[in-house]
């Protein structure tokens with residue numbers, strides 16, 4: 166699946182409204198296979214809504230999504246066998262231990278018990294969770310929850326992995342661990358799609374970027390293409406999405422300590 170030109174995710178005419186609010190306003194997108202892809206955009210841009218529709222968690226009002234050549238809404242079983250998802254606000258089975266959660270996930274994925282045991286042990290080890298594997302998930306910290314969620318999403322060796330803000334609330338050591346696992350995974354030809362509004366992170370991890378603002382795609386391409394002549398991705402991002410509002414700071418002339 167590594168070859169250039171192979172499309173991992175194909176989105177056409179995707180729309181989602183919540184009442185009057187247009188969350189996603191007609192997105193067309195081809196995400197190349199074998200890349201580390203960043204879906205970036207400011208708060209409320211529509212990243213979570215887009216990822217939810219792409220992974221079959223939220224039904225679009227209009228439009229189609231194909232993942233690994235299968236239509237997400239007509240062929241959900243084929244798609245779900247090929248993807249791993251770490252959603253935002255991840256809900257886990259809290260009363261299972263980390264190890265039990267992986268055993269359960271592996272069996273749901275149809276893997277033989279011995280294979281699940283082997284993969285679970287390796288993932289727990291690599292993600293630095295071996296010491297906490299018998300602890301209940303309810304007692305895990307935010308970072309530990311992200312890591313066990315990532316392990317569950319990787320267990321069946323998916324072709325495409327979707328991660329919604331995977332580094333949110335994660336300390337630098339755990340972030341480095343997660344990063345190592347993801348880099349190894351993409352090096353084997355798999356595709357990672359992750360959403361973030363942290364530009365430095367996207368710049369250091371991704372080789373392909375899609376910029377989303379106000380429910381629409383503003384730019385796509387390799388990191389170099391999207392960055393263009395700007396010094397950093399952050400700068401080109403601010404130009405793309407418009408940095409309006411920065412000057413509004415003078416309205417806060419009462420703010421700054423001292424006089425009340």
Ligand SMILES: Nc1ncnc2c1ncn2[C@@H]1O[C@H](COP(=O)(O)OP(=O)(O)OP(=O)(O)O)[C@@H](O)[C@H]1O
Nearest residue numbers: 183186188206207208209210211212213214215362
């Ligand atoms: N269930 C919902 N009901 C109503 N409005 C919603 C719902 N989900 C999302 N929205 C709205 O749709 C828009 C896009 O939200 P979304 O969560 O997709 O953005 P995002 O890019 O993921 O933002 P963030 O980076 O802040 O998580 C926002 O204006 C949000 O208020």
